[in-house]
Structure formats: C-alpha cells, structure tokens
Amino acid sequence: xTSKIKVFPGTPLREVDxxxxxxxxxxxxxxxxxxxxxxxxxxxxxxxxxEGVLLGSYCRSCRRTVVPPRTVCEWCFRPMNSYIPLxxxxxxxxxxxxxxxxxxxxxxxPEISAVIEIDGASPLHGIMxxxxxxxxxxxxxxxxxxxxxxxxxxxxxxxxxxLYFKPIKEG
Amino acid sequence: xxxxxxAVVGAGMTKFMRRAQETGKELSWQxxxxxxxxxxxxxxxxxxxxxxxxxxxxxxxxxxxxxxxDGAGAWGKPYMRSYVGGGTGVFAPIQGWYHxxxxxxxxxxVVCEEKMSSFYPHAQGAFLTIFDHTTERPLKPxxxxxxxxxxxxxxxxxxxxxxxxxxxxxxxxxxxxDHPCALLGNPDITVEDVLNSELLAWPVNRxxxxxxxxxxxxxxxxxxxxxxxxxxxPVWIQGVGWSLDTAYWTNRDLAYPRYVEYAARMAYEMAxxxxxxxxxxxxxxxDPFDYKECHHLEGLLLADRGQAPQLAIDGxxxxxxxxxxxxxxxxxxxxxxxxxxxLMKVAEIFWQLRGEAGARQxxxxxxxxxAQAWGDLMQVGTVVIMGTNx
Ligand SMILES: [Zn+2]
Numbered sequence: 001x002t003s004k005i006k007v008f009p010g011t012p013l014r015e016v017d018x019x020x021x022x023x024x025x026x027x028x029x030x031x032x033x034x035x036x037x038x039x040x041x042x043x044x045x046x047x048x049x050x051e052g053v054l055l056g057s058y059c060r061s062c063r064r065t066v067v068p069p070r071t072v073c074e075w076c077f078r079p080m081n082s083y084i085p086l087x088x089x090x091x092x093x094x095x096x097x098x099x100x101x102x103x104x105x106x107x108x109x110p111e112i113s114a115v116i117e118i119d120g121a122s123p124l125h126g127i128m129x130x131x132x133x134x135x136x137x138x139x140x141x142x143x144x145x146x147x148x149x150x151x152x153x154x155x156x157x158x159x160x161x162x163l164y165f166k167p168i169k170e171g
Numbered sequence: 172x173x174x175x176x177x178a179v180v181g182a183g184m185t186k187f188m189r190r191a192q193e194t195g196k197e198l199s200w201q202x203x204x205x206x207x208x209x210x211x212x213x214x215x216x217x218x219x220x221x222x223x224x225x226x227x228x229x230x231x232x233x234x235x236x237x238x239x240x241d242g243a244g245a246w247g248k249p250y251m252r253s254y255v256g257g258g259t260g261v262f263a264p265i266q267g268w269y270h271x272x273x274x275x276x277x278x279x280x281v282v283c284e285e286k287m288s289s290f291y292p293h294a295q296g297a298f299l300t301i302f303d304h305t306t307e308r309p310l311k312p313x314x315x316x317x318x319x320x321x322x323x324x325x326x327x328x329x330x331x332x333x334x335x336x337x338x339x340x341x342x343x344x345x346x347x348x349d350h351p352c353a354l355l356g357n358p359d360i361t362v363e364d365v366l367n368s369e370l371l372a373w374p375v376n377r378x379x380x381x382x383x384x385x386x387x388x389x390x391x392x393x394x395x396x397x398x399x400x401x402x403x404x405p406v407w408i409q410g411v412g413w414s415l416d417t418a419y420w421t422n423r424d425l426a427y428p429r430y431v432e433y434a435a436r437m438a439y440e441m442a443x444x445x446x447x448x449x450x451x452x453x454x455x456x457x458d459p460f461d462y463k464e465c466h467h468l469e470g471l472l473l474a475d476r477g478q479a480p481q482l483a484i485d486g487x488x489x490x491x492x493x494x495x496x497x498x499x500x501x502x503x504x505x506x507x508x509x510x511x512x513x514l515m516k517v518a519e520i521f522w523q524l525r526g527e528a529g530a531r532q533x534x535x536x537x538x539x540x541x542a543q544a545w546g547d548l549m550q551v552g553t554v555v556i557m558g559t560n561x
Contacts, residue, residue, distance in 0.1 A: 003522075003529030008352050009201035010186035010386065011193060023192070027291070030231055036304045045306070066422055068306050074417055094327070094425060096319030098372040102311070104293050110373070113316040115324075115421045125422045128307055128316075141327045160309045 041070040044083055050157040052149050054086045056121050067121045086120035088147035089168065093117045093126050097136050110136050116145060116165055132164035144168040174272035176561045178398035178405035179264075181210030181391035182518040186352045187506030190288040191385035195230065196242030198387035199284045202511075203244050206280070206389035210401050217391070218276040219249040223263030223283035225256065225509035225546075228297040230289045243282040256301075257459065257546025258413070259283065260388070260513015261553035265411045267392040268555075272408075277394040284387040285508035294383040301548050315380075317549060319372035321425045322462040326374060328426035329477025331465075333374050337365035338483035339461035340378050343497045346490055347504020349530035352515075354382055354506035365461075381459045384506035388514040390521070395561070404525045407561040409539070410444070412437030416550040431470025431545065434552035438541075439472075442556045447472050451556070452537035453523050454494060455516035457544040458501040467543055468496065470552065495533045498523060513544035513553070520557050 017023045038046055041057065045068045048055035057069035061076045065084065073080040097110035112134070117126040131139060132148065145165035155161040183205025185191070185198050193201070199222075207213060222243050224235050232238045236252025243250075255262045260283050267281040287294040298314040325331065340360075347356035360378075368378040398405040414433035417423055435447070444450045456467035465479035473494065474482055482488040488496035499505055499519035502512045520540035522528040539558040545551060 003527050003532075005205070006351070008184065008186045009193075009205070010188055010191050010198065010352075012186065012188040013190040013192050028231075034304070038305055042305050066419065068419075070419075074419075093421075094320040094324035096316050096323060096372045096375075098313065098316055098319065100313065100315070100371050102293075102296055102299055102313035104295065113310075113312065113320060115320055115425070124424055128302075128310065128312070128421050130310060141323070158309055159306050 042068060045069050046157040048085065049159065049161045050155045052152060052155070054088050054118055054147070055083050056086045056118070058082045058084050065121045066125055067118050067127055084120070086118050090116040090118040090126060090145055090165070092131070092139070092141055092143040092145060093124065094141055095131065095139050097139070112136060112139060114165065129162060130164045131166070133166035144170070175274055176395045177268050177271040177392055177408045178395065179390050179408065179521045179557065180393050180398055180402045180405055181206045181212065182389065182521050183209055184352055184388040184515060184518060185386050187354045187384045187386040187508055187511070189354060189382065189384060191286065195239055195284045195286040198286065198385065199239050199242030199282050202387035202389040203242070203280060203282050206391050210391050212278070212391060212401060214244045217244065217248065217278050217280045219270055219279045220245040221263050221266045221270065221279055221281045222250065222252040223254070223259040223510040223514065224252060225254065225259055225285055226297060228290070228300060229285070229287050229294060239284055244280055255546060255551045255553065257457065257509055258513065258544045258551040258553040259510040259546065260515070261517060261542055261544035261555055262413060263510065263514060264390055264392065264517050264555055265413060265553060267390065268408045268411055271392055271394050277397050279392050281390040281392060281514065282387065283510040283514035285511045286385045287383040287508060288385050315372040315375055317420070318460050319375045321549060322374050322460065324425040325462055325466060331477060331480055334362060334366060335480035335484060336379070336462050336465060337362045338480060339458070339464045340365045340503050342483050342489060343458060343501040343503040346498055346531065347500025350500045350505050352386070353500050353504055354384055356500055356504050375460065379461045381502035381507035384508040386506060386508035386511045388511045388518055390514065390518060406521045406524045406557050406559065408555060409558045410438035410440070410442030410556040412441070412554040414552050415547070418548055418550060420548050420550065427476060428466050428470035428545065428552060430550055431467055431543065431552035432472065434554045435471045438554040438556050444556070448494070451494070451539055451541050453498060453520060453533055453540035454496045455499060455501070455519055455540065455542040456496065457513065457516070458497055458503050459507055461503060463545065464497065464501065467545060471541065471543060471554070490531065490533055498528070498531050498533050516542040516544065517555055517557070524557060524559050
C-alpha cells in the first residue's frame with residue numbers, strides 16, 4: 001500500500017516558521033510541585049544515609065541482598081524486612097561521560113554518571129550515582145570506588161548525602 | 172489454545188516530523204483514515220478501538236486516551252488506551268490481537284500516536300520522571316545517562332567498539348532514505364559521519380540516537396471470516412509475547428535484555444517457531460539507539476550474545492542480506508514518535524509481507540517477519556510475529 005501512496009499526511013514545521021510568527025501556539029508553564037512519602041523501605045534507606053550508612057535488604061529465601069532496600073522480594077514475593085548495612089565502597093559496573101544537561105545545554109567538563117555495585121550486595125546489585133575526584137580519561141568499568149559523604153551535620157537523609165564516589169587508591 | 176486467527180488487513184501512517192502543525196487528534200485521524208481506506212473499510216465496520224500513546228507528560232494532557240478518542244475513531248465504541256512506555260507501539264496490536272482472538276470482536280482499529288514536540292524546551296525533559304523520585308532524581312540525571320551506561324556495559328562485556336555499532340546507524344539511516352515518511356533518511360551517510368557527530372554522553376554521539384518526532388500509525392485487525400471478505404492478501408498474527416524485568420534497573424544485567432528473550436520465547440512458542448534464525452525472514456527490532464538494535468537481536472535469539480553488530484558489518488542485516496533488519500529505516504532513520512514508531516514497525520512487516528513496500532521491498536518474497544519494541548525503565552519487551560500463512 002505504501003508504494004501506491006505518494007503523498008503522506010502531515011505538515012512539518014520549521015524553526016523559522018516560529019521565528020517569523022507564521023505559527024500560532026499557546027505556551028504555558030504548569031505548576032507541578034509534589035512531596036513524595038518515602039515509604040518504609042526507602043525511608044529506612046534515607047535514615048541510614050543520614051547516619052553515613054548505605055543500607056540494603058536481604059531475602060532469606062532467595063539469599064539475595066538488594067540495594068536500595070525494599071519491603072517485598074520481587075523474586076519470591078515474601079517480606080524483605082531484614083535490613084543490613086552495606087559497605088560504602090563498590091565497583092563501577094558502567095558509566096557515562098555526559099556533555100549535556102537534560103535541556104540540551106552543553107557542559108564543558110562532563111558529568112560522570114555511574115552504576116556502582118555496592119560491596120556487600122549481591123553481584124550486579126548497585127545504585128546510580130556520580131563519580132568525582134577523577135580524570136574522565138581514567139574512569140573505567142571495574143574501577144574500585146568509595147563514597148564521599150557530606151559532613152555529618154549537613155546530611156539531611158537524602159541520596160545527595162553522598163556527594164559522589166571517588167576512586168580508591170590501590171596499594 | 173482455542174483462540175481465533177487474526178489478520179492485519181490495512182495500515183496507514185503520517186509522515187514522521189520533528190514538529191507537526193497537526194494536533195495529536197488530527198494525526199491520529201489521518202493515519203486511521205488511511206488504514207481504513209487501504210482495506211476499503213469504514214468506521215462502521217470497526218467494533219472496538221485500541222489506542223497506544225506514551226506518557227501524558229509529553230503533552231501535559233491528562234487522560235490522553237480520552238483526549239485523542241475522536242481522532243482515533245473511538246466514539247461510541249469499546250475503547251482502551253494501553254501504555255507500556257516505548258514498548259507501547261508493539262503492545263497496542265497485541266491488545267488488538269486478543270480483542271479479536273478471544274472472539275469478542277471481529278474487527279478492531281489500532282491507533283498509535285505521539286506528539287513529542289509540545290514539551291519545552293526539549294522532550295527529553297518529559298522523561299526525567301522515569302527516574303525514582305527519591306533515590307535518583309535528586310542527582311539531576313538526564314535520560315541519556317541510562318542509555319549511555321547500558322551501551323557502555325554492552326560494549327565492555329563483549330569487547331565491542333563504537334565503530335562496530337555505528338554500522339547499525341548507517342544501515343538504518345540509509346534504509347530510511349527510501350521511506351516516504353522518514354525524518355532522517357540519508358543514502359550517503361558513513362560510519363565516520365556517525366563517529367564524528369557531536370558527543371552527547373559518551374559513548375553516545377548524536378547520530379547514535381533517533382530523533383524525537385511527531386506522527387501516527389494505524390492498523391486494521393480482523394477475524395478470519397472478515398479477512399477473507401476484504402482482502403486476498405491478509406497478513407496473519409502468528410505469535411505475540413511480552414514480558415517485564417525488574418524496575419530496579421541498577422540491580423540487573425545491563426548487557427543482556429532478558430525480558431526481550433522471555434517475550435520472544437512466548438511469541439516463538441505460539442508461532443511454532445523452533446529455529447528463529449532460519450524461520451524469521453525480516454526483523455524490525457526497536458532501535459531508538461543503534462546499540463539497542465544489537466541488544467534486541469540478541470534478546471530475540473537472532474544473534475549470539477555480543478555478535479549482533481557483526482550482522483550489520485557483514486551485510487547480513489542489509490535489506491538484501493540474509494536477514495534484513497529494520498528495512499523500514501527504523502527509529503534511527505524514519506523517526507521516533509514513541510508509540511507510533513513501534514506500530515510503524517508492525518506496519519512495515521505488513522507491507523513487506525504483502526510485497527507493497529516499494530523501494531524498501533526486501534527481495535525473495537519474505538513469508539514471516541517479527542516486530543519488537545522495548546520501553547518503560549529499560550525493562551519491557553513486546554514482540555509480534557506475522558506471516559503470510561495463518
Ligand atoms: Zn526472595
């Protein structure tokens with residue numbers, strides 16, 4: 001059928017159509033403010049972060065330690081309410097060097113996002129965070145890293161109580 | 172399984188555009204009208220309507236299904252919107268399939284629409300809410316992080332280079348040059364062009380990514396007795412599958428999309444396919460990024476793990492290769508209006524199997540094709556297998 005149709009519907013607009021005022025549109029800014037309850041599992045996680053501890057939870061049936069902690073085990077659907085402190089060290093599972101912001105503004109020094117497998121959690125179990133105190137050129141998968149915390153009196157019970165993870169100097 | 176046979180008998184689509192003057196309703200109507208006209212049916216012949224569209228956040232329209240209902244032809248009919256993120260475009264026809272296979276309806280219209288251009292300053296911002304509000308969003312992530320990190324993990328696990336993967340972008344953008352609705356077709360693009368395009372989030376460069384787009388696609392799906400009445404070239408749904416992985420995306424293997432494998436196995440079993448690499452003639456895997464085509468071909472069991480880039484390098488996945496992949500031009504070339512892009516892949520298999528794909532036609536009268544999409548927080552796989560035999 002497509003081979004028989006020559007002209008497809010749709011009217012593409014160009015940037016210049018807007019600049020020259022050829023297009024009418026309505027612009028609005030939506031009010032979107034929220035306050036999210038933390039729940040039980042993440043509430044415990046945040047409380048521990050305030051104390052300078054990364055918390056996971058453990059399922060006895062599956063012998064699995066996950067992070068962040070949660071109240072139900074996805075695998076066996078049993079309660080997962082045994083919370084255990086993990087180390088604040090880990091291994092870079094993967095990373096990116098990001099040169100733009102969410103609204104496509106360029107940044108010169110890349111933000112380094114990473115998935116960090118946390119020591120004490122099950123294999124391949126990590127969290128997303130950022131890396132710092134490292135030359136972007138030197139970042140690699142498998143790199144050992146440690147959390148850099150805010151000073152205790154500045155922590156507020158948030159993931160940002162960890163400023164970033166930095167490389168562990170070996171030897 | 173005691174289910175009725177279901178055929179696709181008509182398809183229609185709009186151009187895929189960076190920004191369309193038409194509203195989502197208007198785009199939906201254009202695609203739906205073309206699909207109905209292509210099989211000489213009218214809305215009176217349609218008993219139910221299935222709509223697919225991605226997050227309400229794109230247009231800040233609450234209950235977008237209801238908003239789009241007039242353009243989708245839903246007035247006075249059983250109507251439901253389905254939404255599984257980027258997987259929506261291949262899930263909506265699965266919904267259409269079970270509406271008919273169950274015996275509930277004889278003819279349904281499936282419409283997928285997306286209008287991503289409304290979000291300011293860039294549609295990427297609408298995706299920020301996929302990250303967990305408490306444990307991730309305070310880090311101020313952008314959408315590219317997640318894909319760049321998955322691509323990096325995939326490359327590292329199998330020793331794949333950016334150049335290997337760039338062959339996929341080249342293939343799809345060249346294929347799209349033959350698609351009349353394509354946004355980014357380019358017959359002359361090279362691997363160097365991809366590698367030299369602007370670096371966004373290493374390892375992702377601009378030409379590794381599909382463009383945000385506006386557009387709509389529609390299908391008509393009917394029971395066997397209706398199909399026989401309206402066409403001598405029905406294309407049959409042979410198998411469907413869908414599956415979901417954990418939403419804790421940092422707690423799973425990022426190098427392999429296990430959920431796609433589960434979805435594919437469900438569809439293969441339904442279709443009676445034992446050796447997918449021999450039995451599938453054309454593939455339209457979801458390719459919002461070039462590495463995702465590779466990832467998905469492996470999850471679909473159509474390539475060994477870590478070997479999918481080689482299919483593009485060796486020409487196996489070219490339009491005239493042994494297993495054409497994204498002969499449409501895919502999301503990388505035609506464009507990526509999320510839900511519409513997935514349904515475009517199903518429509519492409521429909522046109523290819525009928526021998527109606529024009530300049531994009533795969534040689535050798537293909538008998539069976541597979542379309543797949545993927546989405547949510549990188550964790551849902553949706554698969555449809557279609558063939559010239561019921
Ligand atoms: Zn368990």
